């Protein structure tokens with residue numbers, strides 16, 4: 449062996465030895481596996497069984513709220529609750545509550561999610577949190593544990609919406625923000641929301657009874673799949689949700705002058721679509737102009753008159769902004785409007801936007817976030833703080849109680865699709881954190 453070759457061999461051998469030593473250190477530094485209270489297989493089995501109600505050919509479910517499939521899935525869940533020893537009731541808005549008594553006269557610890565899906569949805573959105581909550585009760589029963597606070601598992605009605613209401617129906621009723629006339633909304637067959645609410649076991653005649661008074665819920669915890677790719681890409685099993693982002697939506701109109709596409713010279717045009725196109729890009733730039741996770745989208749655009757041989761005279765488009773920070777939404781909104789004003793001048797058109805319709809951000813409670821982090825650390829599961837870009841029932845509960853949310857990874861960030869997937873390990877990891885966080889809150 450010549451000396452350069454020998455040197456290279458020695459170098460390779462020493463780096464291999466160093467690598468091996470590093471691996472050994474990593475292995476020995478890992479904590480021994482922590483005993484689990486929830487049972488992964490039992491939870492997975494109920495997820496599989498629930499997926500049979502409203503199953504679609506693609507392997508997911510179409511269990512839309514206020515349909516026969518929804519009712520069948522709810523019956524399955526009610527029976528599971530009863531088997532777990534819970535006292536089950538359905539409130540006026542069709543929300544299912546399963547109660548386990550506490551040893552002291554205290555407000556309830558509420559936890560759960562939803563089981564309805566979007567059309568052609570998946571088997572994990574809502575289901576992991578609902579069945580995870582029931583698994584927590586079974587685990588408490590297994591251990592013969594009693595809590596000071598009464599516990600209530602909740603399955604909110606019609607979270608996804610679409611058939612009659614825009615979504616988050618049951619939790620909106622609990623927060624007292626469903627307008628009474630909503631119950632008269634009719635589907636294509638002429639059947640009303642009120643009729644279907646009765647079919648679910650609700651009570652349209654005493655609808656306001658579903659309202660939950662502030663102070664009656666000590667804390668609300670919701671376990672849910674992330675529906676984004678942050679946890680999956682970072683390979684972190686538990687997300688501690690900072691809050692549910694606020695949404696601001698404006699409808700804007702660019703008004704120019706519709707004219708002949710062949711006879712109007714380029715320097716005499718008032719092209720509304722050329723201006724709107726610049727506006728679309730300006731939204732993206734205004735959103736990216738400061739650091740953070742804020743997002744902005746132009747998702748709708750209507751061009752009039754909409755003919756190949758006519759210069760567009762009018763374009764109507766949406767501007768949607770989302771962030772956890774209401775002031776940031778306001779600031780970016782102003783920046784967008786300033787950019788639109790400059791574009792309008794340069795393109796010789798008018799751009800006008802409506803006042804934003806705003807869903808305020810709903811922040812999670814610091815005490816509940818701490819309980820989730822401590823529970824995860826106890827269970828040996830790393831966490832990551834992140835916002836929820838999607839809406840959840842927790843945002844309505846935040847109107848009358850402190851809320852916390854636990855996210856588990858969604859494979860590839862795919863959701864609202866039959867391809868939605870969360871592994872048995874991750875679902876059970878989330879339920880274990882829910883179990884431990886509830887016991888921590890109960891002790892406080």
Ligand SMILES: [Zn+2]
Nearest residue numbers: 573574607672
């Ligand atoms: Zn959901």
